[in-house]
Amino acid sequence: MIRYFTLSEGYGLRGWKFLPYALQALNFAKTEFFQKPDFKLLLNCDGHTAIDWDALTPEQQKKYEEWEKLGFIRPCDGRQHLLPEQEYRFYPARFKEYVQWSITGRCNFRCRHCFMSAPHAAQGEPTWDELMTMLDAFERCGVHNLQITGGEPMVRRDFWELVDEILRRGLTITTLYSNGLLVTDAFLDKLETRGIRPSIQFSFDGVRHHDWMRGTPGAEKIVLDALKRCQNRNIPTSVSMVICRESAGCIRESVKLMASLGVRSMKVGNASPLGEWRNETEHFLSRDEVYQTFLDYIPHFFADGAPLSLILEGFFDYDKLSDSVSSWFEKGIKEAHFGKVLMCGHVRRGIYVSPKGNVLPCMSMVGGPIEEQFPNMLETPLEEILDGDSSYMTITSARIGDFMEHNPDCAACEYRTDCCGGCRALAVRDHPTDYLSVDLDTCRYFKGGWKAKKDALLRRIGRL
Secondary structure, three states: OEEEEEEOEEEEEEEEEEEEEEEEOOOOOEEEOOOOHHHHHHHHEOOOOOOEHHHOOHHHHHHHHHHHHHHOOEOOOOOOOOHHHHEEEEOOOOOOOEEEEEOOOOEEEEOOOOOOHHHOOOOOOOOOHHHHHHHHHHHHHHEEEEEEEEHHHHHOHHHHHHHHHHOOOOOOEEEEOOOOOOOHHHHHHHHHHHOOOOOOEEOOOOOOOOOHOOOOOOHHHHHHHHHHHHOOOOOEEEEEEEEEEOOOHHHHHHHHHHHHOOOOOEEEEEOOOHHOOOHHHHHHHHHHHHHHHHHHHHHHHHHHOOOOOEEEEOOEEEOOOOOEEOOOOOOOOOHOOOOOEOHHEEEHEEEEEEEOOOOEEEEOOOOOOOHHHHEEEEOOOOOHHOOOOHHHHHHHHEHHHHHHHHHHHOOOOHHHHHHHHOOOHHHHHHHHOOOOOOOOHHHHHHOOOHHHHHHHHHHHHOOO
């Protein structure tokens, strides 16, 4: 029996340095990697190559059936050809699935807790030519998915010209970050006319506290109105909330409000003495105070029906889709694997690029002294930055074993296989120039008994 398959629309054949066999979703962030024998089978799914089904092994037949079930391929009549964007492309750079890209350091709010000091545009704003240099590099390196942030990205006068250029190149805008002021009906109309529906992540810092935190009268109404507009159009939204001493008591009310507005996921974190609030330490909660705040709230969250996916800064992570509870503080990696596992798993798939063009592991490292340790893609080609000999790769390729060698006390700690050194972004908040420093938040979670307290609570309410 002869059969024909073709790639489903929205998928393309791709390859990168060291990972040459891949199938990439062209409209959202998903990339599947293959071994060479399986990829050779996938190459037959070009719409016109005859596949002698009876000559295949049962295992090979099962592969095709699995790919069809997953939506990667579909049967056809043998008279089709792949679209140009579906044809195999090889990129001579290490794989990065997405970039979180700050296209400006400016903002139209005056947020008290802005770590990159956007009210003063401390990071500046790249010129159009500099944006094009960066965009050229993303395209050249096969970085397909763009998360657009700032500052406030929509304050750029050439914002829509940039969107059109991104789309012209066949790249995808998966996420926009905004305070909501410019997310008007006219703005959403322009997204729809371009046929794109990126998720929009809004900042919301608590019922009755948002105006004060954002330094802008009316900021709360602005973001709530923007969320309602998105809800009416079924545009996916998420929310990031930062708490301080004044606002810690409004988490429950804020989560319920966000859920009522169709927000799918929300993360709550503690404000830090950085940027605008560098010298106003009276507003900040201690680690113990933050963890107690989270512990007090968790029963209310489930009493309210767990209405959305929720992250409480590593302490607690609830996934609505799977109805599961976890904590990214708890790595649970065997000591024998310390030499193989990266300190930060996120750096495998993504990068952050600052308004200055600096390439960092994540956005929360921008504006601090450690930023200067990382290379600038306006000065060095991105493919060189992603090469194994670059300073970026040297830093971000650090393994858990490197951390343990750097921190002998941690290597002797009873929690070492659970903690595994914690989060690098949290670590450099307390040790601004040392990427391999101790993450005191995660350390306190274990040594302060907060994991034990949380586990006891979850058992009591039937969630563990």
